[in-house]
Amino acid sequence: MKSQAKLIVVGGGLAGLMAAIRLAEGGYTVDLFSIVPCRRSHSVCAQGGINASVNTKGEGDSPRMHFEETVYGGDFLANQPLVMGMCEAAPEIVYLLDRLGVAFNRTPEGNLDFRRFGGTRFHRTAFAGSTTGQQMVYALDEQVRRLEAQGLINRFEGWEFLSAVMEEGSRVRGIVAIQLASMEIRAFRADAVIMATGGVGMIFGRSTNSTICTGSAAGALYEQGAWYANGEFIQVHPTAIPGEDKNRLMSEAIRGEGGRVWTYKNGKPWYFLEEMYPKYGNLVPRDIASRAIFKVCRQDKLGVDGKDVVYLDISHLDKNMLTKKLGGVIEIYEKFVGDDPRKVPMRVFPSVHYTMGGLYVTNDHMTNIPGLLAAGECDYQYHGANRLGANSLLSCVYGGQVAARTAIQYVEALESSSESIGAKLFDQEVKKQKDRNDQLMRSRGKENPYHLWEEMAAAMTEHVTVIRKNDGLKAADQKLTELQERVKDVNLNDLSEWTNQPLIFTRELENMLLLARVIAQGALRRDESRGAHYKPDFPERNDKDWLKTTLAAYAPEGPKFSYEKVDISLMKPRERKY
Amino acid sequence: MPKMDFIQVKVKRQANPRLKPYWEEYRVKYRPYMNIITVLQELRKNPHTFDNRPSSVIAWEASCLEEVCGTCTMVINGRVRQACSALVDQLGESITIEPMTKFPVVRDLVVDRSVIFRSLKRLKTWVPVDGTHALGPGPKMGPDEALERYEMSKCIACGCCMEVCPQINERSEFVGAAAINQVRLFNSHPTGKVIERERLKALMEKGGIEDCGNAQNCVKACPKEIPLVTSIADVNRQMTLNLLDLLKK
Numbered sequence: 133m134k135s136q137a138k139l140i141v142v143g144g145g146l147a148g149l150m151a152a153i154r155l156a157e158g159g160y161t162v163d164l165f166s167i168v169p170c171r172r173s174h175s176v177c178a179q180g181g182i183n184a185s186v187n188t189k190g191e192g193d194s195p196r197m198h199f200e201e202t203v204y205g206g207d208f209l210a211n212q213p214l215v216m217g218m219c220e221a222a223p224e225i226v227y228l229l230d231r232l233g234v235a236f237n238r239t240p241e242g243n244l245d246f247r248r249f250g251g252t253r254f255h256r257t258a259f260a261g262s263t264t265g266q267q268m269v270y271a272l273d274e275q276v277r278r279l280e281a282q283g284l285i286n287r288f289e290g291w292e293f294l295s296a297v298m299e300e301g302s303r304v305r306g307i308v309a310i311q312l313a314s315m316e317i318r319a320f321r322a323d324a325v326i327m328a329t330g331g332v333g334m335i336f337g338r339s340t341n342s343t344i345c346t347g348s349a350a351g352a353l354y355e356q357g358a359w360y361a362n363g364e365f366i367q368v369h370p371t372a373i374p375g376e377d378k379n380r381l382m383s384e385a386i387r388g389e390g391g392r393v394w395t396y397k398n399g400k401p402w403y404f405l406e407e408m409y410p411k412y413g414n415l416v417p418r419d420i421a422s423r424a425i426f427k428v429c430r431q432d433k434l435g436v437d438g439k440d441v442v443y444l445d446i447s448h449l450d451k452n453m454l455t456k457k458l459g460g461v462i463e464i465y466e467k468f469v470g471d472d473p474r475k476v477p478m479r480v481f482p483s484v485h486y487t488m489g490g491l492y493v494t495n496d497h498m499t500n501i502p503g504l505l506a507a508g509e510c511d512y513q514y515h516g517a518n519r520l521g522a523n524s525l526l527s528c529v530y531g532g533q534v535a536a537r538t539a540i541q542y543v544e545a546l547e548s549s550s551e552s553i554g555a556k557l558f559d560q561e562v563k564k565q566k567d568r569n570d571q572l573m574r575s576r577g578k579e580n581p582y583h584l585w586e587e588m589a590a591a592m593t594e595h596v597t598v599i600r601k602n603d604g605l606k607a608a609d610q611k612l613t614e615l616q617e618r619v620k621d622v623n624l625n626d627l628s629e630w631t632n633q634p635l636i637f638t639r640e641l642e643n644m645l646l647l648a649r650v651i652a653q654g655a656l657r658r659d660e661s662r663g664a665h666y667k668p669d670f671p672e673r674n675d676k677d678w679l680k681t682t683l684a685a686y687a688p689e690g691p692k693f694s695y696e697k698v699d700i701s702l703m704k705p706r707e708r709k710y
Numbered sequence: 711m712p713k714m715d716f717i718q719v720k721v722k723r724q725a726n727p728r729l730k731p732y733w734e735e736y737r738v739k740y741r742p743y744m745n746i747i748t749v750l751q752e753l754r755k756n757p758h759t760f761d762n763r764p765s766s767v768i769a770w771e772a773s774c775l776e777e778v779c780g781t782c783t784m785v786i787n788g789r790v791r792q793a794c795s796a797l798v799d800q801l802g803e804s805i806t807i808e809p810m811t812k813f814p815v816v817r818d819l820v821v822d823r824s825v826i827f828r829s830l831k832r833l834k835t836w837v838p839v840d841g842t843h844a845l846g847p848g849p850k851m852g853p854d855e856a857l858e859r860y861e862m863s864k865c866i867a868c869g870c871c872m873e874v875c876p877q878i879n880e881r882s883e884f885v886g887a888a889a890i891n892q893v894r895l896f897n898s899h900p901t902g903k904v905i906e907r908e909r910l911k912a913l914m915e916k917g918g919i920e921d922c923g924n925a926q927n928c929v930k931a932c933p934k935e936i937p938l939v940t941s942i943a944d945v946n947r948q949m950t951l952n953l954l955d956l957l958k959k
Contacts, residue, residue, distance in 0.1 A: 153842055168771075169827060171867055172779040230848030233837040233899045235860035242850035261860055266778055270863060274836035274896075281831055289824070313816045342773040377747045377794070378775040456857060460864075464776050467795045468745075582755045625757045626766045630726045631817035634754070634767050 137543040140322035142293045144170030147508025148328030149272035150532030156284035165288045170273045174342040178265025180385035181257035182525040184222035193254040195219040205251040206516020207663035208705040218530045226258045232271040235260050248388040251417040251520040262460035293349040297561045304503035305550045308561050319558035321550040324503045324539040331487030331509040335644045337589025339484035340381040351643025359500050360684045361512035362489035364654035369485035370421035379483035384521040387414040391446045416710045419518040419664040422482040426598045443477035488515045497535035507531035517663025577621030581638040600667050605656040612649050650684040650691045714740045714803040722808040723818045735760045746793035769818040780868030784819050790873040829885045835892040837902045849900040862895040864934040871928035883917030887928035891941040910952050
């Protein structure tokens with residue numbers, strides 16, 4: 133049924149843009165939905181680069197090495213065949229981006245330049261200054277525009293996903309979305325839907341994520357029956373500028389280019405990462421660096437000025453090189469802190485950064501619901517228990533490509549098109565969503581949704597980040613249950629039916645609370661330490677009991693958990709030691 | 711750093727595109743290191759005017775909060791800029807916030823900037839590749855040339871250059887500096903060049919490069935310090951060469 137097939141992509145970041153391009157190139161019409169204009173998606177915040185083992189520095193790097201370091205970096209929780217596929221595709225992906233005009237830094241000969249990143253000793257990371265994600269989004273966004281001009285892609289920017297339209301016990305047939313300006317709620321038919329809606333940083337309040345990274349779409353789908361996998365694996369990046377509104381990422385590329393982390397000990401600079409991990413030094417993976425900084429600040433009380441601060445220092449590096457390779461992040465530090473990092477060390481602390489878990493997908497990126505696919509940060513594959521730096525841009529592009537391929541195979545095998553289904557199914561879902569909005573508009577309770585969000589974020593940040601203890605995790609889950617009750621008593625402080633932001637936010641908050649419980653309870657159950665998930669009471673990795681993927685399925689009283697075997701067919705797990 | 715307990719905030723509000731705008735005054739408790747985002751966040755947690763009347767929540771948009779997405783652009787103390795990098799300590803205790811004026815207001819501080827993206831479509835600012843399948847490495851390029859392209863490519867499509875341009879108003883359809891800079895960016899790419907004439911032709915039409923009045927406000931307003939005036943001059947030069955070329959034939 134190729135001729136009339138229609139597809140939807142939700143999310144206009146790298147994964148969504150890539151998927152939309154591939155679908156359109158396959159000759160299909162695509163509706164592309166994004167909360168913000170695609171060019172403003174969160175992928176633009178990715179700074180350091182994209183990994184690909186092209187070995188242009190003659191170091192003997194190979195996709196196999198990339199695979200091994202990614203699996204090892206992820207503490208063996210990733211399904212290995214997918215990781216292998218991604219690492220093998222990486223060189224072609226970087227070449228493609230180069231062809232599309234991404235302004236990568238180059239060597240004197242005119243080849244792509246590569247820098248070092250965490251968890252590897254090879255120069256494997258292609259980069260465009262320190263705004264690589266921004267440059268990649270722009271290149272793909274322009275390609276989408278090219279296909280838009282050919283009538284193959286329709287953009288719905290300024291629309292937010294509310295729910296999937298599903299045939300009972302069967303498959304996805306479309307989505308319901310809301311236009312954020314007019315608040316119009318509409319159903320859109322599709323034969324397959326690819327979700328590419330990013331991570332959940334907003335659940336923790338201040339993170340390095342954009343404010344649009346609520347995970348709301350994934351939460352809504354979880355409530356509709358999609359499984360959520362490995363929710364408890366949340367990456368905390370070691371170096372960010374703590375802020376009132378967000379924590380601003382200071383790229384791992386800074387350490388890749390020679391930046392050093394230190395604090396004072398006995399009145400002298402102490403380069404603790406270099407001392408603790410002589411082989412990798414400042415480029416140990418993020419989970420390890422974040423835990424080291426926590427230990428130094430909280431346990432040893434050696435943070436700068438006794439505070440939760442360490443130094444990230446580039447003042448010893450060549451100024452010209454810094455401007456060419458790290459100009460973007462240096463500018464962020466200058467603008468938001470006021471100091472020049474070329475002269476004084478930067479003050480940083482770890483921050484919630486990346487969502488390793490996400491919607492459950494099989495090897496071909498299909499969720500447990502036929503016709504519903506996921507790619508990018510919103511799926512759970514590739515990164516296991518801890519993501520290596522510069523693998524996220526890669527997994528977004530690769531995941532988008534695989535999801536598009538699967539979606540095409542799926543719609544070609546479909547016997548009936550979504551157009552052949554009666555209007556009732558769609559009307560019902562629209563009505564359900566309108567009713568929910570009406571209910572919120574009528575609510576005259578006493579709770580402010582933004583206050584509730586802060587309370588959730590505080591509990592999650594305190595108990596469910598770098599150091600996790602079972603009593604704390606229980607307390608967090610209890611708090612979440614309390615907030616789920618209190619949100620029913622909400623007051624929007626806005627009666628307008630036009631651009632009602634508190635209404636949209638409250639709906640996002642409800643979905644964030646659903647996923648927050650998946651994260652907290654998943655962490656509570658996993659009595660071991662693996663990658664980003666660290667419990668001092670269970671400090672070792674326990675492969676016998678926990679080398680398995682966490683699966684959460686929605687139930688009204690709270691998530692129902694089950695576990696699935698990890699595919700370790702390509703490399704035997706061994707102790708992770710840097 | 712100024713010493714203050716409260717910040718006085720005046721916000722230009724508008725319920726929807728059809729209604730008239732009005733000013734509303736607020737008072738926000740001062741904390742060190744605030745930016746305009748945290749001020750607006752405080753106001754949605756406690757939506758009351760300075761004299762404690764309940765107020766509807768102000769509509770505003772933001773996303774990355776680190777000046778790389780362009781979403782939170784607004785006019786703050788008379789100057790167009792991103793709210794995230796507008797630090798209260800540098801603004802003083804009396805602050806006015808308005809929506810951008812060169813784009814239609816949706817509600818309060820939210821404006822519709824879709825014209826920026828429509829222009830890019832018309833100007834074909836993309837590399838016309840055969841497809842995204844594997845076709846090997848891209849063209850080689852020297853490091854200085856790559857760096858020059860990178861500087862042009864940092865445009866966050868925020869619209870600051872359009873906001874300050876005297877040539878953009880209700881009677882003119884001038885595309886603005888950012889769009890012309892994109893033409894330069896893609897005309898400078900070895901493959902992007904293939905359709906340079908189509909882009910230049912589109913810039914010859916109504917609202918094209920002819921409408922630039924050389925006020926040079928754009929380059930001063932650009933938060934990413936993109937050499938916009940240089941880009942306009944360069945594209946003007948390309949237009950002339952292109953015309954001469956056409957005449958020769």
